[in-house]
Amino acid sequence: MKPTHLFITTVIAMIIAACSPKVSPPAAPDVPAKEDPIEAKVEALLRKMTLEEKIGQMNQYSGFWEATGPAPKGGNQERQYDQLRNGLVGSMLNVNGAAATREVQKIVMENSRLKIPLLIGYDVIHGYKTMFPIPLGETASWDLNLMEQTARIAATEAAAGGVHWTFAPMVDISRDARWGRIMEGAGEDTYLGSLVAAARVKGFQGSDLSANNTVAACAKHFAAYGFAESGRDYNTVDISEHTLHNIILPPFKAAADAGAATFMNSFNEIGGLPSSGSALLQRDILKKDWNFDGFVVSDWGSIGEMVGHGFAADTSDAARIAALAGSDMDMESRAYIVHLANWVKNKTVPEAYVDDAVRRILRIKFRLGLFDDPYRYCDEEREKRITLSPAFMDVARDAGRKSIVLLKNEGNLLPLKTEAKRIAVIGPLAADKDAPLGNWRAQGMANSAVSLLEGVQAAAGPNTEILYAQGAALSVGLRTFLLPTTINTSDKSGFAEALAAARKAEVVVLAIGEDCWQSGEGRSVANLELSGLQMELFNEIYRINKNVVVVLMNGRPLAIQELAGKAPAIVEAWHLGSQAGHAIADVLFGKYNPSGKLPVSFPRVTGQVPIYYNYKSTGRSYPSKPNEVTWSHHNDVPNSPLFPFGFGLSYTTFSYSDIALSAKEMTAAAPLQVSVTVTNSGKAAGTETVQLYVQDLVGSVTRPVKELKGFQKITLAPGESKKVTFTITAKDLEFYTAARKWEAERGAFKVFVGTNSAEVKEAGFVLK
Ligand code: BGC
Numbered sequence: 148m149k150p151t152h153l154f155i156t157t158v159i160a161m162i163i164a165a166c167s168p169k170v171s172p173p174a175a176p177d178v179p180a181k182e183d184p185i186e187a188k189v190e191a192l193l194r195k196m197t198l199e200e201k202i203g204q205m206n207q208y209s210g211f212w213e214a215t216g217p218a219p220k221g222g223n224q225e226r227q228y229d230q231l232r233n234g235l236v237g238s239m240l241n242v243n244g245a246a247a248t249r250e251v252q253k254i255v256m257e258n259s260r261l262k263i264p265l266l267i268g269y270d271v272i273h274g275y276k277t278m279f280p281i282p283l284g285e286t287a288s289w290d291l292n293l294m295e296q297t298a299r300i301a302a303t304e305a306a307a308g309g310v311h312w313t314f315a316p317m318v319d320i321s322r323d324a325r326w327g328r329i330m331e332g333a334g335e336d337t338y339l340g341s342l343v344a345a346a347r348v349k350g351f352q353g354s355d356l357s358a359n360n361t362v363a364a365c366a367k368h369f370a371a372y373g374f375a376e377s378g379r380d381y382n383t384v385d386i387s388e389h390t391l392h393n394i395i396l397p398p399f400k401a402a403a404d405a406g407a408a409t410f411m412n413s414f415n416e417i418g419g420l421p422s423s424g425s426a427l428l429q430r431d432i433l434k435k436d437w438n439f440d441g442f443v444v445s446d447w448g449s450i451g452e453m454v455g456h457g458f459a460a461d462t463s464d465a466a467r468i469a470a471l472a473g474s475d476m477d478m479e480s481r482a483y484i485v486h487l488a489n490w491v492k493n494k495t496v497p498e499a500y501v502d503d504a505v506r507r508i509l510r511i512k513f514r515l516g517l518f519d520d521p522y523r524y525c526d527e528e529r530e531k532r533i534t535l536s537p538a539f540m541d542v543a544r545d546a547g548r549k550s551i552v553l554l555k556n557e558g559n560l561l562p563l564k565t566e567a568k569r570i571a572v573i574g575p576l577a578a579d580k581d582a583p584l585g586n587w588r589a590q591g592m593a594n595s596a597v598s599l600l601e602g603v604q605a606a607a608g609p610n611t612e613i614l615y616a617q618g619a620a621l622s623v624g625l626r627t628f629l630l631p632t633t634i635n636t637s638d639k640s641g642f643a644e645a646l647a648a649a650r651k652a653e654v655v656v657l658a659i660g661e662d663c664w665q666s667g668e669g670r671s672v673a674n675l676e677l678s679g680l681q682m683e684l685f686n687e688i689y690r691i692n693k694n695v696v697v698v699l700m701n702g703r704p705l706a707i708q709e710l711a712g713k714a715p716a717i718v719e720a721w722h723l724g725s726q727a728g729h730a731i732a733d734v735l736f737g738k739y740n741p742s743g744k745l746p747v748s749f750p751r752v753t754g755q756v757p758i759y760y761n762y763k764s765t766g767r768s769y770p771s772k773p774n775e776v777t778w779s780h781h782n783d784v785p786n787s788p789l790f791p792f793g794f795g796l797s798y799t800t801f802s803y804s805d806i807a808l809s810a811k812e813m814t815a816a817a818p819l820q821v822s823v824t825v826t827n828s829g830k831a832a833g834t835e836t837v838q839l840y841v842q843d844l845v846g847s848v849t850r851p852v853k854e855l856k857g858f859q860k861i862t863l864a865p866g867e868s869k870k871v872t873f874t875i876t877a878k879d880l881e882f883y884t885a886a887r888k889w890e891a892e893r894g895a896f897k898v899f900v901g902t903n904s905a906e907v908k909e910a911g912f913v914l915k
Pocket of ligand 1: 240314446668
């Protein structure tokens with residue numbers, strides 16, 4: 148560049164900087180703890196690095212184009228290789244497999260001046276090759292050990308495939324089933340979501356990040372991505388400070404406390420401030436208040452997208468804003484690698500900020516053991532030996548059946564009788580070996596799941612004939628991550644065969660719901676009803692044979708009011724992963740008594756969303772007399788959901804005693820014991836998740852009508868009773884108050900214990 152051009156560019160940059168929104172100053176750069184050997188190594192290395200090499204560490208590329216977002220303009224593979232050779236790339240994503248990751252690592256290790264190993268990242272969301280239930284589904288197990296275990300296995304397989312770092316767990320709370328990415332998180336509840344976040348971080352990272360079977364975790368998307376207006380992906384978020392602190396941030400805090408090595412920021416703005424440009428989130432809350440010493444990666448292109456938001460004048464300006472705000476690594480915007488050095492040279496971005504980011508990135512590379520052996524994860528023999536091992540498949544099956552939620556079972560149609568003469572297995576998803584793998588399936592091989600049909604065939608008795616008919620395809624055309632799903636709305640040519648099968652069978656198992664590519668990133672919908680011809684198919688079958696067991700496979704809550712009014716049995720089976728068919732058959736035939744509970748409310752109709760159990764009561768929460776109009780309600784639909792948060796049936800029944808309290812009052816020094824006795828009042832052994840909720844009746848900011856504060860899973864034989872005791876401490880009653888602090892406010896509370904968020908026993912106490 149000619150000097151005059153450089154001068155003009157610098158002046159323009161300074162004007163832009165002066166006109167751009169103010170970014171609060173960063174937290175004091177991290178002061179390394181002297182006695183920690185890793186910190187000393189980080190400092191020594193940092194001192195050797197040129198500015199360009201430092202910024203190189205903050206630069207991340209995808210190994211192939213158009214993977215999960217548009218590739219930046221001007222990008223080409225040759226240039227990428229050049230930059231790898233010159234130490235100008237700190238991390239790659241979407242390169243995987245022991246051989247490929249070794250190749251790319253070699254480029255850096257054999258050519259770059261300082262030989263700083265690459266960090267290889269990948270979206271290992273619910274399995275790497277062995278696929279487990281989608282995270283929303285798996286959360287329905289309410290089984291934290293299980294979730295830690297499946298993350299552990301995913302890490303083991305991914306690490307054997309050369310991956311160092313997963314972009315998971317996704318800990319975004321979401322109350323809006325229209326949002327396609329609700330499938331990736333733990334649902335609508337902050338308390339449950341926080342426990343799940345910690346369990347998954349521990350699973351991925353194990354107890355030693357440098358072991359060759361652990362990967363660094365990444366809590367994403369920081370923050371509020373799940374609160375996109377109208378559930379439309381990437382859309383504006385405009386929420387209160389209290390919603391941010393009380394509802395959205397706690398799972399991130401839990402992930403940080405569990406030791407998550409990294410965070411990913413989010414595409415959305417919050418109240419006018421894009422997350423990638425938010426010093427409040429990244430520097431003040433995360434790095435300062437929470438003492439987080441790992442690094443923050445941007446989401447794909449999210450730094451550059453601040454131009455689209457109208458928050459940065461151009462990509463260069465975006466680089467300045469993001470670097471000041473504490474986005475440490477730039478995923479695919481090419482903003483840092485092209486522009487950041489100029490901002491440092493003209494003293495707009497102090498080099499100390501770059502040092503802080505690089506220190507964080509190097510720290511994680513050291514903790515992963517990459518400086519000891521950059522190829523320690525690339526072992527083809529190990530990769531072959533451990534991936535898809537039978538032991539992993541057993542866990543996938545167990546995780547699958549524990550994630551299933553029994554929504555309805557009229558007349559005990561389930562479990563199916565093994566001596567049934569003919570069972571018809573029908574529906575667009577009945578023989579599908581791909582949909583159960585779900586979206587975000589990493590290296591899960593297409594069509595590798597056990598289908599429902601295969602599961603039923605394997606589980607049915609020798610004298611049972613299984614009839615199969617698809618009825619109607621759910622979609623037409625190619626089904627992939629990147630293409631929109633085209634729903635079949637007209638081809639009913641398979642109906643006749645399906646009806647014939649239904650006529651002959653004693654019972655019909657009808658598999659409907661969503662294709663795996665109907666939920667996930669960019670897959671938001673405005674209609675939550677069953678798509679295409681599915682309701683019509685159900686209605687025609689139901690006319691002929693009333694014994695219909697509906698198996699729903701879906702990545703989000705669906706609005707199935709009509710279906711639920713008719714079908715005698717409904718089994719919520721999400722997208723359950725590699726062993727889906729066997730897991731569902733275990734439940735259908737009673738080999739496993741369903742125990743899952745919904746981690747998210749199911750609306751009656753789409754117009755009810757966002758719908759969630761921990762709503763605020765409003766000033767007009769119920770009618771004061773019959774036929775009242777002027778209270779908070781819809782005129783055409785009750786306020787309640789079709790199936791509430793925490794709901795799930797069993798093949799047995801549980802009865803709850805009234806609540807017994809250890810006292811009527813509690814203090815910070817004297818916690819409260821809350822007990823109920825739960826009895827298995829049915830005929831089968833079963834597992835119940837006993838749920839504890841509280842309500843703070845008066846707050847300095849209004850409080851939800853109920854908040855989950857504890858749960859216990861118990862297994863009871865028929866007739867058996869167990870006393871279940873919860874302890875409520877003052878800490879459990881804390882929230883982010885009007886004083887902008889986490890504290891418990893004195894006063895009256897209600898406590899509820901029950902089988903789901905709507906069916907509870909109730910008592911009251913006072914916090915003194
Ligand atoms: C998603 C992230 C993901 C990244 C890398 C983005 O589009 O929002 O969740 O980790 O791509 O694949």
